[in-house]
Amino acid sequence: MSGETLLPTLLVAYLLGSLSGSLILGRLRGIDVRKLGSGNAGGTNAFRTQGWRFALGVVLIDVAKAVIAVWWAEHGVMNESVALRLGMAAGAAAVLGHVWPIFFGFKGGKGAATLIGALGMLWPMVLLPLVVVWLLVMMLTGYVGLATMLAGAVMIPMVFIADLGDERMLWLGAACAIAAFLIFTHRANIARMRTGNENRFERIRVIGRWLERRR
Secondary structure, eight states, rough: OOHHHHHHHHHHHHHHHHOOOOHHHHHHHHHGGGGGGSSOOOOHHHHHHHHHHHHHHHHHHHHHHHHHHHHHHHTTTHHHHHHHHHHHHHHHHHHHHSOGGGGGGGGGSSHHHHHHHHHHHGGGHHHHHHHHHHHHHHHHHHHHHHHHHHHTTTHHHHHHSSGGGGGGGHHHHHHHHHHHHHHHTTHHHHHHHHHHHOOOOOOHHHHHHHHHHTT
């Protein structure tokens, strides 16, 4: 992988990642979601402040930009190992662009939806266990941030379960980096959970409510 190939890939992917779904759609609506709710430019705050239709549009944009970035990076690269590394680099750059978008004052979302888009292109089989864990934690606790962090952490044991061949160590490094990055971007959620001020989605917390009734 030469610098002549890698640097343009990273730049294009970062710029794509900087196209924040909530901020683009928010401008069309005449609002800035960073001034509402939790102040975050991600799908969760978009849902809480603007409703599910707006949030769905946000998520679709944030997922699609990573899909496009990874596809563009891998397109035409015949060597599978090189294509994977370029795709991973592009996915990472798109996530960084989402979290620190150059077009919106470097204040964006937390990267989860964009990360899902990248993983859907690079390792689609890992999405099912991630979604299952995310849903289980949501139904137990109602905390989106906690569900997202734990779902990301599931990638680490999945590396040892899945058939990744010679790329296992590469994916192990990526999984650890993803888990750590999600903890970093959700550090405010961790602080609010510690003080008991984190918002819950009570409607989806069905397991948690059922357990409380049985005490």
